[in-house]
Amino acid sequence: MTEYDLSLxxxxxxxxxxxxCMKCGxxxxxxxSYGEMEYHPHQFxxxxxxxxxxxxxxxxxxxxxxxxxxxVERCPRNVFPANIVEAVRTLSERRQGADRISPDxxxxxxxxxxxxxxxxxxxxxxxx
Amino acid sequence: MVYDYYPGCTLKSKASxxxxxxxxxxxxxxxxxxxxxxxxxCGGVYPMACDEIAHRLPSVRALNExxxxxxxxxxxxxxxxxxxxxxxxxxxxxxxxRSKTNSYLEYEKEYKxxxxxxxxxxxxxxxxxxxxxxxxxxxxxxxxxxxxxxGCLILxxxxxxxxxxxxxxxxxxxxxxxxxxxxxxxxxxxxxxxGYAVAEDKAIAEKKSREIIECAKKHGADMMxxxxxxCMYNLKKYADIPxxxxxxxxxxxxxxxxxxx
Numbered sequence: 001m002t003e004y005d006l007s008l009x010x011x012x013x014x015x016x017x018x019x020x021c022m023k024c025g026x027x028x029x030x031x032x033s034y035g036e037m038e039y040h041p042h043q044f045x046x047x048x049x050x051x052x053x054x055x056x057x058x059x060x061x062x063x064x065x066x067x068x069x070x071x072v073e074r075c076p077r078n079v080f081p082a083n084i085v086e087a088v089r090t091l092s093e094r095r096q097g098a099d100r101i102s103p104d105x106x107x108x109x110x111x112x113x114x115x116x117x118x119x120x121x122x123x124x125x126x127x128x
Numbered sequence: 129m130v131y132d133y134y135p136g137c138t139l140k141s142k143a144s145x146x147x148x149x150x151x152x153x154x155x156x157x158x159x160x161x162x163x164x165x166x167x168x169x170c171g172g173v174y175p176m177a178c179d180e181i182a183h184r185l186p187s188v189r190a191l192n193e194x195x196x197x198x199x200x201x202x203x204x205x206x207x208x209x210x211x212x213x214x215x216x217x218x219x220x221x222x223x224x225x226r227s228k229t230n231s232y233l234e235y236e237k238e239y240k241x242x243x244x245x246x247x248x249x250x251x252x253x254x255x256x257x258x259x260x261x262x263x264x265x266x267x268x269x270x271x272x273x274x275x276x277x278x279g280c281l282i283l284x285x286x287x288x289x290x291x292x293x294x295x296x297x298x299x300x301x302x303x304x305x306x307x308x309x310x311x312x313x314x315x316x317x318x319x320x321x322x323g324y325a326v327a328e329d330k331a332i333a334e335k336k337s338r339e340i341i342e343c344a345k346k347h348g349a350d351m352m353x354x355x356x357x358x359c360m361y362n363l364k365k366y367a368d369i370p371x372x373x374x375x376x377x378x379x380x381x382x383x384x385x386x387x388x389x
Contacts (some may be wrong), residue, residue, distance in 0.1 A: 012179075013177045013178060013179055014176070014177070014178070015177075015178035015222075032319065032320045032336065033332070036332065063325075063328065063329075064325075064332075066280075066320045066322065066323045066324075066325050066332075067173060067174075067176075067280075067323065067324075068280040068284065068320035068323065069280055069281075069284035069285045070280070070284065070320070072284065072285040073283075073284045073285050073286060073294050073295075078287075080285075082176065083176045083177075086176040086177060087176070087177055090177045090180075100328070101327060101328065109326070109327045109328070109330075113142065113361055113364070114142070114361065115138045115141075115142045115143060115357040115358055115360075115361050116137040116138045116141050116142060116169075116172075117136070117137060117138040117172045117205070117207055117357050117358050118172070118324055118326070118327060118358055118361065119172075120137060120169055120171055120172030120173075121171075121172035121173045121207075121323070121324035121327075121358070122324055122327045124171050124172060124173050124175065124183065125173060125324055126327070126328070
């Protein structure tokens with residue numbers, strides 16, 4: 001499978017059309033994780049449409065997205081950048097042995113107040 | 129007024145006071161919350177990848193149950209609300225998700241997103257009305273400056289969630305006013321608290337939560353309210369003012385005792 005095919009697969013999973021993007025940068029301007037990311041939301045949109053998914057898949061940036069949907073809210077072109085970040089992350093985690101947090105390591109962050117909601121979210125966001 | 133009620137996992141455990149106070153207050157306001165039988169956890173986060181059909185099934189089962197009962201599906205937790213509403217949107221607007229899900233579930237009649245998903249605050253605002261809530265208040269929350277914290281999931285993306293104006297929401301402010309309280313309007317009320325990222329990066333949750341709390345305090349808040357157990361978890365760790373679920377102050381104002389974890 002070529003990198004371009006892999007990019008197309010992520011685009012298909014995301015269910016959105018990155019070519020709608022008009023490069024206004026509002027997504028990255030609004031992102032609360034901007035300062036933590038190597039690649040920013042607008043770069044995810046741009047790079048994936050050019051077939052450059054591998055750098056994104058190998059970057060920790062995929063774990064910096066908080067799924068707060070600010071980028072989706074402010075995008076004037078309905079690109080849904082968060083869905084593209086999520087698709088790259090999902091594709092990355094679906095590889096065998098690529099779980100970021102597994103049921104075995106789940107206990108490391110649990111304390112007496114941890115809400116069940118967080119456990120569920122972690123199993124969805126960090127493992128497949 | 130009878131609603132089908134979807135409590136969600138956390139309201140039956142770590143946030144039981146959120147569940148108990150919501151049910152009791154609704155009762156006092158003439159709304160019955162009938163918990164749907166054998167509901168399954170929504171997963172806590174919406175499965176954004178459109179090929180994740182299995183992750184959408186718990187929501188669809190609850191939505192279809194409410195449809196069969198001829199009632200609206202009521203939620204109190206922001207995260208459940210976000211997931212149920214997003215999945216319902218898919219069932220209405222994505223032929224791919226709808227047909228795959230229905231092929232698997234094999235209901236007698238296809239589920240096509242017919243159910244109305246209602247957040248408890250929408251019930252108060254649109255169905256009961258804040259004026260009617262106000263009339264039932266026996267302990268007005270006077271002299272208390274309360275900062276509503278919306279967070280992300282109850283608001284965004286507004287084109288799908290449609291709860292309120294995502295940039296300038298007013299529902300929680302009007303809710304506080306209805307209880308006789310003084311709402312604090314502050315710019316960080318719809319910023320992210322760090323959410324689930326706290327699991328692997330406590331520093332990001334601390335940074336985001338502290339910014340929100342400091343901003344609320346700077347604008348004069350004595351207390352903050354939330355509709356999300358994960359926001360509660362993150363904020364509470366760093367707050368030196370009380371953080372409450374919005375249903376707790378509702379019970380206080382209505383003179384109802386409600387306990388729980």
